[in-house]
Amino acid sequence: MKRVLVAGELNVDLILQGYSAFPEPGKEVLVDDFVMVLGSASAICAMGLARLGRGVAFLSVVGADPWGRYCLECLEGRGIDTARVRTVEGLKTGITVAVTSPRDRALVSFLGSIGAVTPGDVTDAALQGFQHLHVSSYFLQTRLGPGLEEVFARARRLGLTTSLDPGFDPGETWGGDALRRTLREVDVFLPNEVELQGLTGTADPEKGLRALDNGRTRVVAKLGREGAATLEGGRLVRVPAYPVEPLDTTGAGDSFDAGFLHAWLDGRPLEDALRLGAACGALSTLGLGGTARQADRDEAEALVRRGPGHVA
Numbered sequence: 021m022k023r024v025l026v027a028g029e030l031n032v033d034l035i036l037q038g039y040s041a042f043p044e045p046g047k048e049v050l051v052d053d054f055v056m057v058l059g060s061a062s063a064i065c066a067m068g069l070a071r072l073g074r075g076v077a078f079l080s081v082v083g084a085d086p087w088g089r090y091c092l093e094c095l096e097g098r099g100i101d102t103a104r105v106r107t108v109e110g111l112k113t114g115i116t117v118a119v120t121s122p123r124d125r126a127l128v129s130f131l132g133s134i135g136a137v138t139p140g141d142v143t144d145a146a147l148q149g150f151q152h153l154h155v156s157s158y159f160l161q162t163r164l165g166p167g168l169e170e171v172f173a174r175a176r177r178l179g180l181t182t183s184l185d186p187g188f189d190p191g192e193t194w195g196g197d198a199l200r201r202t203l204r205e206v207d208v209f210l211p212n213e214v215e216l217q218g219l220t221g222t223a224d225p226e227k228g229l230r231a232l233d234n235g236r237t238r239v240v241a242k243l244g245r246e247g248a249a250t251l252e253g254g255r256l257v258r259v260p261a262y263p264v265e266p267l268d269t270t271g272a273g274d275s276f277d278a279g280f281l282h283a284w285l286d287g288r289p290l291e292d293a294l295r296l297g298a299a300c301g302a303l304s305t306l307g308l309g310g311t312a313r314q315a316d317r318d319e320a321e322a323l324v325r326r327g328p329g330h331v332a
Contacts, residue, residue, distance in 0.1 A: 022151035022285045023075040025180075027142050027164070027171075028062025029134040029157055030080045030091040030105070031114030035309055037268055039119060042126070051119070057309030058094035059116050060134070061156035061187050064271040064310035068278025068300060070098045071314045074285070077101035079146055081136035087113035088133070094311070104146050111136060120268050134160050139167030144178065152285055153180050156274065157187040158199065166198065172205035181285075183208035185277055186215050194218045203237050208284065212242040212273050225249050226256050240280060240294070242273045242301070247328075248280075248294050259294040260328040262302040271310020276301035279320060292324075299323040 038052030058067065063078070070076045078100050082088030084107050091113065092102050114134035119126050134157075142164075147153065153175045158165050172182045184206045189195065195202075199219070203209055209232070217223050220231040225241050229251050232239045240250045249258040266272075279300030283293035299320045307313025315323070 021073075021075060023077070023149065024066075024069055024152045024154055024281070024285070025077050025079060025104075025147060025150040026062050026066040026069075026154045026156075027079040027137060028155050029060045029114060029137065029160060030063055030078075030082050030088070031059045031116055031129070031132070031134055032087045032090060033057050033059030033116050033118055033270065033309055035118045035120060035268065035270060037120045037308055039121060043119065053308065055308045055312075058091055058311055059309075060114070061185060061271070061274045062154075063091065063095065064274035065154060065156055065185070065277045065281075066095065066100055067098050067311040068275045068304070068314045069282060070100050072278060072282045072300070072317045072320070074282055077104060077150070079104035079137070079141060081106045081108055081111070081133050081141070083107070083111040083113040083133050084109045085113055087115060104141075106141070108133070108136070118270055120270060125269055129160075131160065131162075135162035135164075137161060137164045139164060139171050142171045144174065147175055147178055147180060151180055152182070152281070154183045154185075154277070154281065156185040156277070158184060158195070159187055159189040159191070169198075169202040169205055172202065176205060181207045183210065183277070183281055185210040185274065186219070188215060189218060192218060200234075203232070204234055206237050208281065209237050209239045210242065210273075210277050210280070211239070213244060213246070216241050229256070240297075242276050242297075248276065248298055250290065250294065252290055257290060257294070259291060259298055262299055262323055262328050264302045264305055266305035268308045269305050270308075272301040272305050274310060275304035275314055278314070295324045296320055298328075
């Protein structure tokens with residue numbers, strides 16, 4: 021089975037769930053529940069891949085603080101190799117506060133170590149023994165992002181396939197030519213519907229997919245309750261979502277990434293990969309946080325077999 025190296029950010033998520041009104045300056049609101057969990061898009065994807073039985077290692081930077089130790093313990097608890105995670109004295113591990121409801125969420129992040137990974141961390145030696153490299157949160161990787169084109173090109177020369185999830189751009193500039201150049205070295209690109217619109221200027225997913233088509237990169241659009249879509253030979257391929265009663269949507273797109281990549285790396289048919297991604301994304305919303313309710317392979321495959329007409 022192909023092994024995956026995930027390079028990216030690590031942070032703690034503090035999740036405040038079930039608000040009756042969204043916070044406003046000068047006011048206080050109450051929530052129904054609170055939990056501290058492993059956060060970051062990169063880590064949630066890695067945890068999802070490991071939950072599906074994929075061999076995974078993580079490359080990152082954390083602070084020498086309780087939050088950094090917590091992140092490492094969570095990864096190691098799921099069997100993920102953390103030998104490539106650097107711990108830096110004097111650096112604070114990133115924290116995200118998520119205010120969530122069953123249908124939406126808002127995030128406030130302290131970057132800290134989130135942007136500390138550099139292209140120099142992703143050495144040829146670090147890539148040895150892996151067949152795939154995945155990176156998430158392009159716009160938060162303030163030091164890694166500008167060098168990702170070269171990192172992906174080098175990984176490709178070493179025989180690895182690659183994937184990238186852009187994440188939301190807090191500055192809403194959406195990367196411009198630099199991201200488009202980076203995509204030429206990427207095998208699979210995984211934006212959600214908001215990111216796809218930001219990157220292309222169109223709310224029509226098919227038009228957005230065609231606008232990003234560079235003849236090499238498979239762009240997979242995660243469309244929430246509308247399922248997922250991609251282009252194959254110029255033809256739109258779309259699968260529906262699996263209906264669930266979500267508790268928390270945090271990290272659902274990252275769990276989709278894990279499901280899609282797991283099937284894609286095994287060479288399964290494209291629609292099978294889309295369906296497994298959709299199933300993993302849906303099932304992950306049944307627990308608080310991005311990793312508490314991620315599906316194992318049997319559970320995800322069972323939902324795929326039942327079909328989108330069945331509630332998970």
